[in-house]
Amino acid sequence: MNNTNIYKPIKSKLLEVIEESPTIKTFVLKPEHNFNFHTGQFVELVVDGVGEAPFTPSSSPLIKDRIDITVMQTGYVTERLHQMKGGETLGIRGPYGRGYPLEKLYDKEVLILGGGCGFAPLRSLLYNLEAEQERVKKVTFCYGSKSPQECIYEPYIDELRNIPKFEVMRTVDEADESWTEQVGVATVLLDKIDVNIDDSVAVVVGPPIMMKFSVQKLLEMGYPEHNIYLSMEKNMSCGLGKCGHCMMGEYFVCKDGPVFSYDEIKDKPDIWK
Amino acid sequence: MNKYYSLTRHDWEKSLANLINDFGIYAPLFYGEQQDYELIEAESIPHIVYNQPKPATPLKTFFMPVEENVVHIEPPPRRKIILGIPSCDLEAANIQDEMYLNRDYVDPVYKKNRDACILIGTDCHSIQEHCHCTTYGIKPYPQSNHDLTLSLFGGVIYLYTHSEKGAELIKEMEKHTTFHEPTENEIQSLLDKRKEVEEWLNHNNQGLPDYRKTGELVNQSNQEIWKKYSETCVSCGACATICPTCTCFLLMERPGFEKVRHLDACQYPGFEKVAAGEDPLSPLHKRFYNRYMCKYVWKPQKFESTACTGCGRCIEACIGNINKNELFMELANH
Numbered sequence: 001m002n003n004t005n006i007y008k009p010i011k012s013k014l015l016e017v018i019e020e021s022p023t024i025k026t027f028v029l030k031p032e033h034n035f036n037f038h039t040g041q042f043v044e045l046v047v048d049g050v051g052e053a054p055f056t057p058s059s060s061p062l063i064k065d066r067i068d069i070t071v072m073q074t075g076y077v078t079e080r081l082h083q084m085k086g087g088e089t090l091g092i093r094g095p096y097g098r099g100y101p102l103e104k105l106y107d108k109e110v111l112i113l114g115g116g117c118g119f120a121p122l123r124s125l126l127y128n129l130e131a132e133q134e135r136v137k138k139v140t141f142c143y144g145s146k147s148p149q150e151c152i153y154e155p156y157i158d159e160l161r162n163i164p165k166f167e168v169m170r171t172v173d174e175a176d177e178s179w180t181e182q183v184g185v186a187t188v189l190l191d192k193i194d195v196n197i198d199d200s201v202a203v204v205v206g207p208p209i210m211m212k213f214s215v216q217k218l219l220e221m222g223y224p225e226h227n228i229y230l231s232m233e234k235n236m237s238c239g240l241g242k243c244g245h246c247m248m249g250e251y252f253v254c255k256d257g258p259v260f261s262y263d264e265i266k267d268k269p270d271i272w273k
Numbered sequence: 274m275n276k277y278y279s280l281t282r283h284d285w286e287k288s289l290a291n292l293i294n295d296f297g298i299y300a301p302l303f304y305g306e307q308q309d310y311e312l313i314e315a316e317s318i319p320h321i322v323y324n325q326p327k328p329a330t331p332l333k334t335f336f337m338p339v340e341e342n343v344v345h346i347e348p349p350p351r352r353k354i355i356l357g358i359p360s361c362d363l364e365a366a367n368i369q370d371e372m373y374l375n376r377d378y379v380d381p382v383y384k385k386n387r388d389a390c391i392l393i394g395t396d397c398h399s400i401q402e403h404c405h406c407t408t409y410g411i412k413p414y415p416q417s418n419h420d421l422t423l424s425l426f427g428g429v430i431y432l433y434t435h436s437e438k439g440a441e442l443i444k445e446m447e448k449h450t451t452f453h454e455p456t457e458n459e460i461q462s463l464l465d466k467r468k469e470v471e472e473w474l475n476h477n478n479q480g481l482p483d484y485r486k487t488g489e490l491v492n493q494s495n496q497e498i499w500k501k502y503s504e505t506c507v508s509c510g511a512c513a514t515i516c517p518t519c520t521c522f523l524l525m526e527r528p529g530f531e532k533v534r535h536l537d538a539c540q541y542p543g544f545e546k547v548a549a550g551e552d553p554l555s556p557l558h559k560r561f562y563n564r565y566m567c568k569y570v571w572k573p574q575k576f577e578s579t580a581c582t583g584c585g586r587c588i589e590a591c592i593g594n595i596n597k598n599e600l601f602m603e604l605a606n607h
């Protein structure tokens with residue numbers, strides 16, 4: 001825990017706003033004091049007097065004095081966020097929940113599947129694995145986006161492609177003439193990957209529909225349920241396992257998750273909603 | 274520590290008149306058909322209601338008011354004595370405590386409010402139409418979470434200490450009042466009364482499935498029954514906000530990085546709506562069903578304390594006349 005009153009945010013200076021796509025921006029924040037999180041844990045980002053919303057940091061958990069949060073504009077809070085400029089002050093509560101199970105990924109061939117803004121939380125995982133690359137056998141990152149314009153983190157893709165243990169594959173639903181990679185929904189990439197499934201663990205983050213079809217496909221390919229990890233998105237208010245908004249069966253997604261293995265949640269109601 | 278004391282009603286009321294100088298005392302008063310907790314003043318002391326179920330508002334509202342700032346925390350209020358709490362509401366504090374005071378995150382506002390209260394429980398000497406505590410394993414007399422038990426019986430006030438805090442209050446009162454030690458016969462009559470009320474409740478709720486069976490019944494039900502019973506629901510959320518074991522809330526921002534907490538209810542539309550517009554609880558019957566799954570299936574899987582005390586308030590509060598006991602009878606008989 002970072003402070004004594006669980007509801008009180010840590011003030012954080014907005015250093016920079018990076019435009020990633022027409023609807024996605026990254027907010028680079030400097031918290032009042034160092035901030036520790038485990039990759040895949042999330043924070044509540046507070047816009048003073050407006051509202052707060054849960055986001056998973058997209059920066060490396062190994063950096064303690066700065067935190068990047070990549071936000072897609074979708075509604076009330078995110079719209080106000082997108083209007084903010086460097087120099088303003090935001091609040092952060094957290095970190096909350098259970099992140100990616102790094103220990104389950106060590107010594108494995110890691111398959112990472114991201115859709116749309118799902119790349120944001122996965123970038124933090126990729127940074128983490130990059131820093132610990134001697135501990136994994138290989139990392140295959142598949143990324144699907146609607147259009148080439150909506151592909152985010154272009155420079156980071158190039159960086160990843162230069163790491164021998166890392167392979168990156170991308171697809172867009174609709175290509176234009178500049179696009180040289182795959183075309184089709186995210187799952188088409190799964191037909192192209194070269195992974196030893198018996199020695200592999202998969203992590204999937206993206207819109208519900210993408211996660212649903214990805215899981216189906218991974219199961220068909222032979223991934224056991226307990227080796228498929230997902231980050232679930234539910235309505236959240238407190239982030240502390242108290243307010244009840246994020247309940248999925250008996251789980252509080254904010255506290256018991258947001259990362260679950262598929263076998264933990266497959267029987268819960270409305271997991272894809 | 275556990276000891277019986279008795280005093281005349283006259284001496285008790287004189288004693289209360291002294292205590293109101295040092296404590297905010299809340300006790301049930303009658304309004305028409307309903308009784309509810311009120312801040313007691315000298316004039317209202319003779320009108321306090323004893324041993325009758327049950328204040329309209331549950332005890333939880335003292336710890337979780339409808340609205341409260343959770344960042345700018347007001348200093349602890351004047352110490353409070355809450356008088357006339359029925360056993361069901363004292364038991365309901367268990368799940369509230371598990372939720373708000375767990376090891377991982379202690380809720381500072383709940384804790385402040387809870388610590389400021391001396392809780393005086395009361396035996397129920399009568400029952401209301403929808404009371405069904407015993408069906409769910411709760412006795413109609415205080416068992417836990419209280420500092421003192423109080424009963425008015427045969428014109429005499431009986432107190433029983435249950436905690437250090439309770440014993441201290443007795444000491445405080447002893448400065449102005451003389452207590453007696455009740456005879457064994459008097460105590461026996463109190464205990465007999467308890468038994469009588471318990472039997473009365475059991476008789477009244479014959480056939481109603483108990484708390485072990487409710488979860489199974491809800492889990493095995495089909496959606497038709499939820500559609501049928503939610504037909505007259507208007508999503509007012511009364512069933513949840515008045516429920517002593519419901520714990521949901523919503524945080525709202527205030528300028529200066531402050532936050533106000535509001536009681537919330539899964540019966541309100543949009544409770545689980547996410548940014549993309551998906552809302553698993555959008556159909557009314559699914560919202561209605563959700564509350565039952567929460568109380569009888571999910572909470573029992575996750576928490577040690579009971580998530581329904583059988584107080585019957587949700588039945589009384591429902592403007593759609595939805596009766597959960599009828600629903601369970603129907604589930605049990607199919």
Ligand SMILES: Cc1cc2nc3c(=O)[nH]c(=O)nc-3n(C[C@H](O)[C@H](O)[C@H](O)COP(=O)(O)OP(=O)(O)OC[C@H]3O[C@@H](n4cnc5c(N)ncnc54)[C@H](O)[C@@H]3O)c2cc1C
Pocket residue numbers: 042050051052053054055056057070071072073074075076077078079117120121232233234235236258524525526543545546547548549
């Ligand atoms: C664990 C987790 C991690 C996430 N990570 C990311 C990420 O890295 N990047 C990203 O872009 N998105 C992420 N999201 C999604 C993000 O939280 C939503 O896009 C965001 O909540 C949308 O907020 P909004 O107010 O703009 O949207 P809206 O559609 O306006 O609101 C979304 C929900 O918030 C509630 N709400 C709206 N206004 C208020 C208000 N004033 N007060 C209280 N509640 C209100 C509404 O009830 C609604 O259900 C994540 C979600 C979760 C659960």
Ligand code: SF4
Pocket residue numbers: 512515516517518519568580581582583584585586587588
């Ligand atoms: S569900 Fe109804 S009977 Fe059960 S504790 Fe809540 S209000 Fe009382």
Ligand code: SF4
Pocket residue numbers: 505506507508509510511512513540587590591592593594595
């Ligand atoms: S009190 Fe009745 S009408 Fe109101 S939300 Fe509950 S079930 Fe529906």
Ligand code: FES
Pocket residue numbers: 235236237238239240241242243244245246247252253254255
């Ligand atoms: S967000 Fe409040 S319980 Fe999960």
